[in-house]
Amino acid sequence: MEDNLKPSIEVDKLSKSYGDFVALDGVSFSVQPGQIVGFLGPNGAGKTTTMKILTCFMAASSGSAKVAGYDVYDESEKVREKIGYLPESVPLYEDMIVYDYLNFMAEIRGVEKSKRHGAIKRAAELTGLTHMIGREIFELSKGYRQRVGLAQAIIHEPDVVILDEPTSGLDPNQILEIRDLIKEIGREKTVIFSTHILGEVSAVCDRIILINRGKIVADGSFEELSKQVAERERGVVVRLKDLNAEKKLALKGISGVAEMVDHLGGVKLVGSDDDAIRKACLELVQNEGWELLSIDTYRPDLEEVFRALTRDDFVAPEKDDLKVAEG
Numbered sequence: 593m594e595d596n597l598k599p600s601i602e603v604d605k606l607s608k609s610y611g612d613f614v615a616l617d618g619v620s621f622s623v624q625p626g627q628i629v630g631f632l633g634p635n636g637a638g639k640t641t642t643m644k645i646l647t648c649f650m651a652a653s654s655g656s657a658k659v660a661g662y663d664v665y666d667e668s669e670k671v672r673e674k675i676g677y678l679p680e681s682v683p684l685y686e687d688m689i690v691y692d693y694l695n696f697m698a699e700i701r702g703v704e705k706s707k708r709h710g711a712i713k714r715a716a717e718l719t720g721l722t723h724m725i726g727r728e729i730f731e732l733s734k735g736y737r738q739r740v741g742l743a744q745a746i747i748h749e750p751d752v753v754i755l756d757e758p759t760s761g762l763d764p765n766q767i768l769e770i771r772d773l774i775k776e777i778g779r780e781k782t783v784i785f786s787t788h789i790l791g792e793v794s795a796v797c798d799r800i801i802l803i804n805r806g807k808i809v810a811d812g813s814f815e816e817l818s819k820q821v822a823e824r825e826r827g828v829v830v831r832l833k834d835l836n837a838e839k840k841l842a843l844k845g846i847s848g849v850a851e852m853v854d855h856l857g858g859v860k861l862v863g864s865d866d867d868a869i870r871k872a873c874l875e876l877v878q879n880e881g882w883e884l885l886s887i888d889t890y891r892p893d894l895e896e897v898f899r900a901l902t903r904d905d906f907v908a909p910e911k912d913d914l915k916v917a918e919g
C-alpha cells in the first residue's frame with residue numbers, strides 16, 4: 593500500500609550536456625501512480641534525453657531521477673525491473689516469431705521461466721496481438737510491429753511505462769488504435785509518453801509536461817495550460833455578420849486596442865483593458881446597427897497554447913509557479 597503513495601517518478605534538477613551543448617537544463621517534475629503524462633515538445637526539446645535517463649540508458653550530467661523510489665544511477669537494476677520502455681525505434685528482430693521474440697524479451701527482463709508463457713499471453717491479449725503470435729515479425733504492418741514493441745515494454749509487468757513517440761510513422765487508424773492501447777495500459781500503470789503531436793496529448797493524457805529547449809515551460813492539465821496562456825495573452829474575440837474591411841478598421845480604431853488579429857472567423861482585439869474594449873465594442877456595434885454574432889474572452893486552443901509556450905521569447909516560469917497536477 594505504501595508503495596502506491598510514493599511518486600512513480602521523481603526528477604530533480606536533471607541536466608544533461610552533450611559536449612558544450614546543454615540538452616536538458618534543470619528539469620524537475622514528479623508523477624503520481626496511475627497518471628498518464630504526455631511529454632510534449634518540439635523536435636530537439638529534450639524528450640528522448642529525459643526518457644533515456646529515466647530508463648537507465650544514459651547518465652545525467654547532474655541532478656537525480658528516481659523510478660518507483662529507486663535511483664536510476666545507483667539502483668539501476670531495480671529501476672529496470674520497475675520500468676518498461678518503448679524506444680523511438682524499437683530494435684525488433686525481424687526474422688523472429690512474435691512469440692519467440694516476446695519470450696526472449698521476458699527472459700531478458702528477468703521473468704521466471706515458468707511464468708513466461710503466462711506473461712506473453714497477457715501482454716499479447718492487452719496489445720491485441722494474440723492472432724499474430726505465430727507470425728514472423730517482418731510480415732507485420734508497422735502498426736502491429738508497434739504493438740509488439742508495446743508488448744515487450746509491459747512483458748514483465750512494470751509499474752511505470754515510458755513510450756518514446758509511440759505513434760510516430762503510423763497511419764491515422766493505427767494512431768487511434770495505439771492511443772487506445774496507451775489508455776488501456778494507463779488503467780494499471782503510470783505512463784509517460786512523448787510526442788510532438790498536440791492532439792495526442794489532449795486525447796490521451798491527464799497531464800501535459802511541455803518541454804522546450806531543455807526546460808519545462810508548462811506542467812498541468814490542458815485547461816490549466818490554456819489558462820496560463822490566456823492570462824498572458826488576453827483579448828476580446830468579436831464576431832460580426834458580414835465582417836468586412838470597413839468594420840474591421842472601425843474595430844481596430846476602438847480606444848485602447850493596441851493590436852487586432854483575425855481569429856476563428858472574427859477578430860481578436862488586444863489591449864491592456866479587456867473590459868473597456870468589450871464595452872466600447874458593444875457601443876460601436878449598437879451605434880452602427882451591426883449584427884453581433886458573439887463577443888467572448890479569448891480562449892486559446894491547443895495549437896495556440898503550444899505555440900505560445902514554445903515561442904523563443906517565452907521565459908520558463910520558476911518551478912514554484914508551475915502548476916503541478918496531482919494524480
Ligand SMILES: Nc1ncnc2c1ncn2[C@@H]1O[C@H](COP(=O)(O)OP(=O)(O)OP(=O)(O)O)[C@@H](O)[C@H]1O
Nearest residue numbers: 610613615633634635636637638639640641642788
Ligand atoms: N548523442 C548526442 N550528441 C549530441 N547532441 C545530442 C545527442 N543526442 C541528442 N542531442 C541533442 O540534444 C537535443 C535534445 O535531443 P532529444 O533527442 O532529447 O530531443 P527530443 O525532444 O526527443 O526531439 P525529437 O522530437 O526530435 O526526438 C537536440 O538538440 C539533439 O540534437
